[in-house]
Amino acid sequence: MLTSGKIGLRARHADDIPVLRAELYDDVVNSARAEGGPWRPITPESKDPRLVVDDQEQGRVQFSVVELEGGTLIGTATLWDIDSHNRCAHIGLGLLPSTRGKGYGTDVVAALCHYGFVVRSLQRLQAETLSDNTAMLRSAERNGFVREGVLRSSAWVLGEFLDEVVLGLLAHEWKPAG
Secondary structure, rough: OEEOEEEEEOOOOOOOHHHHHHHHHHOHHHHHHHHHOOOOOOOOOOOOOOOOOOOOOOOOEEEEEEEOOOEEEEEEEEEEEEEEEEOEEEEEEEHHHHHHHOOHHHHHHHHHHHHHHHHHOEEEEEEEEOOHHHHHHHHHHHHEEEEEEEEEEEEEOEEEEEEEEEEEEHHHOOOOOO
């Protein structure tokens, strides 16, 4: 398990899936804002790749996020679109509603940076988020990410176009907590 601050990133367990489905993906507003596509319901038997991890897939690494104290599941974290040639990837996370606003996002981003830069030897990590997602913007910037641009009206979310912010962090700019 990778740890940072109050959280740990661990492998996805089968009993995580119903919680993540109910609290993140069945929430129409949260899912529509996070997924970059239209919301659709997920059947209980689904092998949806957002929930069920394919250990053979090389371009995506999915974690379950847990509180270190007690091991309670609090969300999901992903390193995706991993490009081994150019040594870059994207990061993403989703916290359960009851755990938001407690500083976990900053710790999750820090753990993803450690995984990307130290474990995978990547050169660049990137995050994209809606411009009104102040929690993600704050979590990324606290870990050294720099705003690189705004994609104007690039995300169709629940009936309106929203701007997205692109943030980047290079390995030599990263300062691990410690």
